[in-house]
Amino acid sequence: MGFWKSLFNTTETATVSRSVNVEPYVPEGNRAAFAGAVAEPTASRIFFSTDRDLDLYELEELCDSVGWSRRPLRKVKKAIQNSFLVVSMWEQRGASRRLIGFSRATSDHAFNATIWDVVVHPEFQSKGMGKALMKFIIKKLRSEDISNITLFADPHVVDFYRNLGFMSDPEGIKGMFWYPD
Amino acid sequence: MGFWKSLFNTTETATVSRSVNVEPYVPEGNRAAFAGAVAEPTASRIFFSTDRDLDLYELEELCDSVGWSRRPLRKVKKAIQNSFLVVSMWEQRGASRRLIGFSRATSDHAFNATIWDVVVHPEFQSKGMGKALMKFIIKKLRSEDISNITLFADPHVVDFYRNLGFMSDPEGIKGMFWYPD
Numbered sequence: 374m375g376f377w378k379s380l381f382n383t384t385e386t387a388t389v390s391r392s393v394n395v396e397p398y399v400p401e402g403n404r405a406a407f408a409g410a411v412a413e414p415t416a417s418r419i420f421f422s423t424d425r426d427l428d429l430y431e432l433e434e435l436c437d438s439v440g441w442s443r444r445p446l447r448k449v450k451k452a453i454q455n456s457f458l459v460v461s462m463w464e465q466r467g468a469s470r471r472l473i474g475f476s477r478a479t480s481d482h483a484f485n486a487t488i489w490d491v492v493v494h495p496e497f498q499s500k501g502m503g504k505a506l507m508k509f510i511i512k513k514l515r516s517e518d519i520s521n522i523t524l525f526a527d528p529h530v531v532d533f534y535r536n537l538g539f540m541s542d543p544e545g546i547k548g549m550f551w552y553p554d
Numbered sequence: 555m556g557f558w559k560s561l562f563n564t565t566e567t568a569t570v571s572r573s574v575n576v577e578p579y580v581p582e583g584n585r586a587a588f589a590g591a592v593a594e595p596t597a598s599r600i601f602f603s604t605d606r607d608l609d610l611y612e613l614e615e616l617c618d619s620v621g622w623s624r625r626p627l628r629k630v631k632k633a634i635q636n637s638f639l640v641v642s643m644w645e646q647r648g649a650s651r652r653l654i655g656f657s658r659a660t661s662d663h664a665f666n667a668t669i670w671d672v673v674v675h676p677e678f679q680s681k682g683m684g685k686a687l688m689k690f691i692i693k694k695l696r697s698e699d700i701s702n703i704t705l706f707a708d709p710h711v712v713d714f715y716r717n718l719g720f721m722s723d724p725e726g727i728k729g730m731f732w733y734p735d
Contacts, residue, residue, distance in 0.1 A: 444665070452664035457636075479660045479668065483633035484625070487660065487668050487704075511732060520734055523668075525704065528726035539730040545709035548729020549720040551692060553701055 396421045398462070398505050417466040419473070419502070421509050425459045431472045432461075438494050453477065457486060458513055462493070462506050473497045474506045478514060478522075486514050488524040507537050525550075577602045577690070598647040600654070600683070602690050606640045612653045613642075619675050634658065638667060639694055643674070643687050654678045655687045659695060659703075667695045669705040688718050706731075 398419035429446045437443070453459055462474030473494040480486035488510060493503045514522050525548050526534050531541060542548075578601045610627045618624070634640055643655030655674040661667035669691060674684045695703050706729050707715050712722060723729075 448664040452662035452666075455638075455661070455663040477662070479662050479666065480636070481633035481658070481660050481670070482636040483629040485633075485660065485668070485670060487666070489662070489666055515734065522732040523706065524730050526728045526730050528728070531728050531730070534730050537732070539732045541728040541730045543731050546729065546731070547707045547709070547712050547722040548727065549705050549707050549712070549715050549722050550724050550727070551703040551718070551720045553696065 396509070398502075398509075417464050419505075420463050420465060421506070422461045422463060423459060423513065424461070425453050427453065427459075427461060427472070432475060435472050435475060435492055435494055436490075439492050441492070455479075456489075457482060457517075458510065460506065460510050460513070462502065464497070474502060476506060476510055478510060480514070480517075480519060482517070484519070485521045485523065486519045488522065491524075503533065504537065507534075511537070598645050600686070601644050601646060602687070603642045603644060604640060604694065605642070606634050608634065608640075608642060608653070613656060616653050616656060616673055616675055617671075620673050622673070636660075637670075638663060638698075639691065641687065641691050641694070643683065645678070655683060657687060657691055659691060661695070661698075661700060663698070665700070666702045666704065667700045669703065672705075684714065685718065688715075692718070
């Protein structure tokens with residue numbers, strides 16, 4: 374463990390030097406393999422950031438990739454500024470990095486948080502990346518002492534969130550929506 | 555209409571002088587009766603405020619009245635400070651006023667808002683006050699261009715919110731919760 378751990382720690386420090394808000398992604402039970410991959414300069418690595426200073430066109434491209442309808446960038450910017458937590462997931466390959474996942478949460482900073490806009494690029498889906506992104510968000514919210522983490526899940530991702538420990542309609546509580554006419 | 559309107563406007567001005575964030579409650583289709591009631595000094599009137607400078611003990615008393623479990627006031631204060639919108643509902647009788655309703659909403663200030671902690675004192679329930687409070691909140695959120703207003707409803711109030719135009723699980727979207735173990 375000593376060698377791999379030391380290698381991993383070095384890598385982590387190197388990553389952090391790019392931004393104060395980044396954290397590398399280490400696949401569960403696969404730390405040695407991950408560290409090994411990092412040792413190879415042409416291989417890619419995944420890391421997370423909570424930096425809000427995102428390229429909105431890059432974010433729009435990511436949202437396009439999963440077929441979301443476009444939203445005014447002015448409002449997207451405002452929403453990011455006023456979210457409690459913004460998490461982006463990146464693939465780094467050599468000196469270039471690519472936005473491959475995103476999510477954000479609104480909150481009262483005390484009791485409740487609501488997660489919105491969870492997106493993982495199709496090329497990176499079904500590889501545990503969405504799960505890693507969600508676990509990162511939950512960890513961050515828990516570290517801020519938020520106990521009630523909520524979200525509104527589309528039907529096809531209810532099981533994904535259930536596997537992460539989210540419960541739908543606990544004790545009969547119903548998620549409800551009001552839209553303008 | 556002239557007389558009542560003039561009377562009502564005078565009353566509205568008098569109310570506003572107490573705070574910049576207050577608005578009187580006028581029962582639907584009942585403006586004349588309401589204005590008449592206001593003309594009687596011993597009668598009560600209802601108004602709303604978006605002022606966050608609430609007496610937290612008074613708020614706790616209101617929450618006690620509906621049987622909510624108590625929460626640390628330090629966290630309640632933080633939640634109020636970090637909510638996008640805070641609405642309180644008051645009964646004014648002569649010079650004294652009493653907190654009879656409360657709610658707040660978190661938001662990204664752009665797309666989504668989530669309403670939390672809707673409470674109306676039992677003495678004022680079943681009189682249209684909860685409906686008036688919710689309509690006030692919706693109006694405020696809409697005036698801020700928030701289009702997606704959400705909440706999590708306990709089973710016994712799902713119909714209350716449905717009557718206000720909220721839909722449960724639209725298009726199969728599920729409200730989901732994550733709690734710490």
